Amino acid sequence: MGRLQQAPGVVQIARDLSLASADPVEAILDHCRTRVASWVTGFKGRLTLQRFHQLIDDRLNLHHVVVKSDLELDDLIREQTGCGEAIFETLKDEFAGGTEAITFKLRKAEVGMRQHLAVIDGRGQRAARVFFGKRHEGSHLLCLSPLQLSFVFRRTHATKNAAEERLMDRIGGELAFYPPLFRPQLNRLQKIYVGPCFDLVDDVRNAVCPEASWTTTAIAVVEQNEFPALFLTARYASKTRDPGPESPSWALRVSVRANQAAKSAGLNIPWNYRVPETSLIYRAFHAPLGMLDAHADERLGIWTASNGSRLLDLPIHIEARKHGDQVTAIITLN
Numbered sequence: 007m008g009r010l011q012q013a014p015g016v017v018q019i020a021r022d023l024s025l026a027s028a029d030p031v032e033a034i035l036d037h038c039r040t041r042v043a044s045w046v047t048g049f050k051g052r053l054t055l056q057r058f059h060q061l062i063d064d065r066l067n068l069h070h071v072v073v074k075s076d077l078e079l080d081d082l083i084r085e086q087t088g089c090g091e092a093i094f095e096t097l098k099d100e101f102a103g104g105t106e107a108i109t110f111k112l113r114k115a116e117v118g119m120r121q122h123l124a125v126i127d128g129r130g131q132r133a134a135r136v137f138f139g140k141r142h143e144g145s146h147l148l149c150l151s152p153l154q155l156s157f158v159f160r161r162t163h164a165t166k167n168a169a170e171e172r173l174m175d176r177i178g179g180e181l182a183f184y185p186p187l188f189r190p191q192l193n194r195l196q197k198i199y200v201g202p203c204f205d206l207v208d209d210v211r212n213a214v215c216p217e218a219s220w221t222t223t224a225i226a227v228v229e230q231n232e233f234p235a236l237f238l239t240a241r242y243a244s245k246t247r248d249p250g251p252e253s254p255s256w257a258l259r260v261s262v263r264a265n266q267a268a269k270s271a272g273l274n275i276p277w278n279y280r281v282p283e284t285s286l287i288y289r290a291f292h293a294p295l296g297m298l299d300a301h302a303d304e305r306l307g308i309w310t311a312s313n314g315s316r317l318l319d320l321p322i323h324i325e326a327r328k329h330g331d332q333v334t335a336i337i338t339l340n
């Protein structure tokens with residue numbers, strides 16, 4: 007998060023919101039948390055995670071349109087340009103150019119209509135990102151000052167604002183699995199299990215966040231867990247500066263999200279670390295006929311780097327699943 011604090015786009019957001027702080031990232035996050043908490047406090051009735059997301063959209067005057075096919079996209083563009091919203095004319099090219107969502111302030115919102123419209127591309131593989139996409143769009147609106155909201159605007163998530171986009175992902179991630187609502191539900195559902203596991207992810211997804219993808223749910227289950235745990239994906243890759251498959255460093259390597267309890271216990275695996283051939287994760291990847299979900303008790307000390315160093319030799323439990331060209335695993339402290 008260090009570089010984000012100095013990013014000009016992030017500093018400018020803090021300035022526009024009149025937030026004076028040495029750490030603009032934390033100041034902006036706190037600003038969003040405070041606004042959202044005040045809406046939650048004012049809400050009458052029982053708030054589920056889904057109702058919470060609706061509440062945020064209500065307060066932001068935001069309506070999401072998820073486009074699921076080319077036909078739906080054409081219809082939307084025709085409908086909106088027909089209503090005088092010329093801003094829609096370039097939408098198709100922008101989606102083709104890599105943009106996944108755009109938020110507009112409608113010029114001609116009729117009485118009773120929401121003023122802000124977020125169009126999210128949910129076609130094909132982008133469907134898995136819709137749940138996060140909605141929260142990302144809301145995060146942009148949460149970070150606009152009243153003055154900025156009074157203008158007509160259009161957000162396209164340009165890569166030149168990469169720092170701002172990362173900050174929105176961070177805010178959106180917190181809202182997607184809002185801890186004050188998500189954690190109690192997680193703790194309730196986890197009671198029948200020893201710790202975080204695949205079955206728990208299924209239960210949480212069914213009961214709490216059916217719109218979210220399995221992977222984003224699994225990450226939230228691990229990250230918000232008091233039980234030391236890692237969420238891991240393993241794929242074939244080389245060391246950062248090496249070329250692809252022809253490189254000698256080409257190996258099954260990991261990307262890991264560790265929760266706070268795991269970090270405190272010394273349970274972590276560095277990014278891009280090589281999977282040992284004796285680990286269940288390696289076997290799950292290479293099983294000739296594929297493998298059902300598999301479990302194993304192992305020692306983290308079998309994970310070694312090319313310089314001979316090894317990870318802290320903790321007793322761990324691994325649950326692994328192969329899908330496509332990767333293995334997903336949840337690792338807990340035994």
Ligand SMILES: [Zn+2]
Nearest residue numbers: 142163171174
């Ligand atoms: Zn964005």
